[in-house]
Amino acid sequence: MVNPILDPTGLAKQKTEGGLAQRRPLSGARVGLLDNTKHNAMLFLQEVGRLLVEEAGAGQVTIVETKKSFSVPVDDEIVGRYRGVADVVVTGIGDCGSCSAAAVADGINFEKAGMPAAVVLTDAFTTTGRTMAGVHGNPDYEWITTEHPVAVLAEDEVRERARALLPEIVRTLTEEGQ
Numbered sequence: 001m002v003n004p005i006l007d008p009t010g011l012a013k014q015k016t017e018g019g020l021a022q023r024r025p026l027s028g029a030r031v032g033l034l035d036n037t038k039h040n041a042m043l044f045l046q047e048v049g050r051l052l053v054e055e056a057g058a059g060q061v062t063i064v065e066t067k068k069s070f071s072v073p074v075d076d077e078i079v080g081r082y083r084g085v086a087d088v089v090v091t092g093i094g095d096c097g098s099c100s101a102a103a104v105a106d107g108i109n110f111e112k113a114g115m116p117a118a119v120v121l122t123d124a125f126t127t128t129g130r131t132m133a134g135v136h137g138n139p140d141y142e143w144i145t146t147e148h149p150v151a152v153l154a155e156d157e158v159r160e161r162a163r164a165l166l167p168e169i170v171r172t173l174t175e176e177g178q
Contacts, residue, residue, distance in 0.1 A: 019108065019138045021116045023174050024087070026052065028059040032086030032115070034074065035066040036103055039151040040158045041093045042066065044120070047162035048090050048169060056170050062086055071098035073105035079113045088173045092120030093150045094143075100125035101132040104143060108136045118172040120165065122148035144168050 031052050033045040049061040062085045065078065082089055089110045094100030100121045107119035121129050123145050133141040144165055153161065 019111055019141070021111045021114045023116055025057070026088070026170060026174055027057045029057075029087040029173075030060060030062040030085060031058050032063040032082045032089040033061060033065075034078075034082075034089060034091035034106060035064070036070040036092060036094070036099050036106075037067055038070055038093055038095055038099055040153055041150075043155060043158045044093055044150065044162050045090060047159045048166065051162060051166050052090075052170070056166065058088075067102075069102075070096075071102050073102045074109055079109055082110065082115060083113050086115060089115050089117045090120070090169060090173075091117065092144075093146075094119070094121035094125055094129065095148060095150050097125060097128050100128045104129045104132040104141065105136050107143060108133065108138050108141055111138075111141075116173045118169045119143035120146060120169075122146055122150060124148035142172070144172060 031049055033049050035042045035045055052058040053060055063082055067074065091106050092103055094103040103119050103121060107117040110117035121143050126145060129143055130139070133139050146161060146165055150158065150161065
């Protein structure tokens, strides 16, 4: 049974079943990082990328891009660039309403293109994330939640946050049902 989902833009979307990319071990995986331009997001992502390679067995970080706008989901062109060079993607940090909504949409778009995605949002914007997941036809989509805010953290605190979230990021990228 297909359930219509109301989109605030006035369009109806159909619920997609699952919508997650096939998971695999991280061993040798090519990692893509997508920075949403929020303060401390790039530092966080670079630390996650380093930890995925040095401690979780990923092969290398092969692509790092910064979005032009934190509030607009990635388009097919960007997804296509990642598809050619990354096996998994980590994106974030959603620590405002519009950037959280776009980050969830980004994760769903990468998943639909066959790349497991770990999306990081702060706990202040879970409702925003859940709403956007529904709008994009995957109301049960899961992301990683961290304490709000991240933008005001010092560099060492951002690195500590990345380390603390690493196990959940690895699980999200490798285990079915996330």
